[in-house]
Every structure is written in structure tokens, then in C-alpha cells.
Amino acid sequence: MTATADADVLPALRAKVRSAAHPESTPCSHPDTVLAERADGTVVRHADTVAKAHAPDTDPAHLTLRLTAATSHPDILLAPLRPTPAPLHGRLVTFWPYGTPVDPDTPEAAPWEEAAMLLARLHRQPPPRGLPPMRGPAKAAQAIARLRATAPHHPATDRILRAWHTLPAWARAEAPMPDSTTLCHGDLHLGQLVRHPAPLGPWRLIDVDDLGVGVPAWDLARPAAWFACGLLHPDAWTRFLTAYQRADGPAVPANGDPWPVLDVPARALTVQSAALAIAKSTAAGLPLDDAQRSVVDACDRMGGIPPELAGPFPK
Known part of the structure; x- marks a missing residue:
């Protein structure tokens, strides 16, 4: 993937998670929050929806099987909002509900x-x-x-x-x-x-x-x-x-x-x-x-x- 394409991922991911959270015509005051920005994964939250751009070398068939496992066991694994990943600037994107993480201060x-x-x-x-x-x-x-x-x-x-x-x-x-x-x-x-x-x-x-x-x-x-x-x-x-x-x-x-x-x-x-x-x-x-x-x-x-x-x- 080119450096330009990589630089385009974050703004495009912001747009993706906003549209996944609610229709673009809906008035919204929620900010976008970047939860992670690494070479192996960029994660953005908007309201109660989270989007993750996976590593560039992620195998789409393998990722889909992993999503299937999460969907099959929602009492163990957080279930994705969509059963298959979406393409975005050479990356695969998955969508998830937001969950409260472990508090490192306690x-x-x-x-x-x-x-x-x-x-x-x-x-x-x-x-x-x-x-x-x-x-x-x-x-x-x-x-x-x-x-x-x-x-x-x-x-x-x-x-x-x-x-x-x-x-x-x-x-x-x-x-x-x-x-x-x-x-x-x-x-x-x-x-x-x-x-x-x-x-x-x-x-x-x-x-x-x-x-x-x-x-x-x-x-x-x-x-x-x-x-x-x-x-x-x-x-x-x-x-x-x-x-x-x-x-x-x-x-x-x-x-x-x-x-x-x-x-x-x-x-x-x-x-x-x-x-x-x-x-x-x-x-x-x-x-x-x-x-x-x-x-x-x-x-x-x-x-x-x-x-x-x-x-x-x-x-």
C-alpha cells in the first residue's frame, strides 16, 4: 500500500463509522474518537459504533471466518455489527458496538x-x-x-x-x-x-x-x-x-x-x-x-x- 493510501485511511474511517452509526442526514454532535492508530490496526469510535481498519495484509476469507466465530458466540465474544468486512483504501474494515474497557487505574x-x-x-x-x-x-x-x-x-x-x-x-x-x-x-x-x-x-x-x-x-x-x-x-x-x-x-x-x-x-x-x-x-x-x-x-x-x-x- 502506498503512503498516500495509508494516510487516507483515518479520515475515510471516520466517515465510515459516522455513516454506520446513523444516517448522514441525522443531526449529530458526537465527536469521533481515535481509539488506536497503528500499522496493524486503526480504530475509531463514533457514538456507540466502532470501526476498525485491519492490517493491510489481512486475509479477507480468514477475517470473515473470525467474524463468523464471534457472531456464533455472542455470549463470549463481542459480536460484530456486520457479518463481513468492507474494503477501504486497500484495508478491510469491520464494525462493532462500543463496549466499556477495563479501567487501568483500578x-x-x-x-x-x-x-x-x-x-x-x-x-x-x-x-x-x-x-x-x-x-x-x-x-x-x-x-x-x-x-x-x-x-x-x-x-x-x-x-x-x-x-x-x-x-x-x-x-x-x-x-x-x-x-x-x-x-x-x-x-x-x-x-x-x-x-x-x-x-x-x-x-x-x-x-x-x-x-x-x-x-x-x-x-x-x-x-x-x-x-x-x-x-x-x-x-x-x-x-x-x-x-x-x-x-x-x-x-x-x-x-x-x-x-x-x-x-x-x-x-x-x-x-x-x-x-x-x-x-x-x-x-x-x-x-x-x-x-x-x-x-x-x-x-x-x-x-x-x-x-x-x-x-x-x-x-
Whole structure:
């Protein structure tokens, strides 16, 4: 896509979301709010309607299948307003109802139990026929490629790559995942939950870009990694894991040690986070913050010890 076409996306998306929210002849005082503006997705809200322009390389057939999954499970995933994407300046656009996001300023109210129960229910649903693999491992591999391209000489890069190469091929997106039947979100974190109807409706999962079939433990891997790196309080981790197990989530055993299943995905998410931290800090010319240093330090510890499937990776 040309730079001109890319620059045209935001104003065109504003017009699209306004027309989707109400007829153009209707008097309107609602402002447009840009919720995200990145290379992999631009999101604009107008009144109670949200429009998302997906990444330029998004496969239309795969995105349509992901929309089908969301439409089929509206009690788990936020359902789109339209069943198929629309073209816009070389991008695909989807339309959604607005939902209230998690408040980052009240971490004590974070919906860990609700997120876990939604995941457990998602993992038990049959995926649409032809749904592609969930994109978790592919995104981790993209983060490593970005690290190699932007910060090959950073002092932490070799340590991160050593940790990366301890992972099995499937976790590096170099081989098929060992599970090809379980419906997965692919990129679970608290930013992927909203209340709908806003402001206090039930919680729903959002963002279907990485939805697909694969290893369900990947959806638990980010909070597991945060816990293992000391970034998530043990009580929050216990609440999340216990709620998932009580909801009959298939990713981990209902009883006993979950780490034989979680270890590899948690390591992969830690490496991904560290790679992005170095790439972003290098591009911005800024030092790492405390959380970024924690994931980089974890990679240093992981690099010398292959996954032993015995517990949270070495302290």
C-alpha cells in the first residue's frame, strides 16, 4: 500500500463509522474518537459504533471466518455489527458496538475471573470449518524478526535469542501446533475485554485478528508469564487460574501442577515481550522501564535452561 493510501485511511474511517452509526442526514454532535492508530490496526469510535481498519495484509476469507466465530458466540465474544468486512483504501474494515474497557487505574477491580471463565467457554466451542491457526506463535516470531531488524547489536538481543531458541519449533511458528481443533483467542490480555452493553453490561472478549485453532494454553500464557516474571501478584494469578479450572477449561489439568502445560507458552510470551521492549526502546532512544527489564532478565535466566516443564521458569 502506498503512503498516500495509508494516510487516507483515518479520515475515510471516520466517515465510515459516522455513516454506520446513523444516517448522514441525522443531526449529530458526537465527536469521533481515535481509539488506536497503528500499522496493524486503526480504530475509531463514533457514538456507540466502532470501526476498525485491519492490517493491510489481512486475509479477507480468514477475517470473515473470525467474524463468523464471534457472531456464533455472542455470549463470549463481542459480536460484530456486520457479518463481513468492507474494503477501504486497500484495508478491510469491520464494525462493532462500543463496549466499556477495563479501567487501568483500578487494578484491584481487574476482571481476572471473568476473563478466565470466558476463555474456558471459548476453548470448549467448536471452531468454524476452515478457521486458520491462531496467530500467537506467528506474532512471537514477528517480534523476534523486528528485534533482529531494529536492534541486532543491543546487549540484550543475544540473550533474548538464546531464550527463543530453547523453545520447540511450534512455539516459534516453524512447525504446526500440536493442537489444531481448539478454538483460541490468540492474544489474551486485559485490554481484550469490554463490558457490553456499555457501561456495565457483561464482559466480552474483543479483537478477533488472532482468533483461530491451536494450543489453548497460549491464551493463559501472558498472565502466566507476568506471574513468573514477578509482574502479576500471586493472588491475581491464583484467581485467574482457579476460575479457569473451575469453569472446566481444557488447557490445564483441573487439579495438580499446571506448569507442564503452561511453561512453553509462558516462555514464548516472555520472549515476545522482551523482543518488543528492546525494539521499541531502541527506536525511541529511551531506556527500559522496570517491567521491560523484568522480561529481559527472565529471558537471560531462561536462555541457559531449556524448558523442563516443572514449574515457573527459573527465578
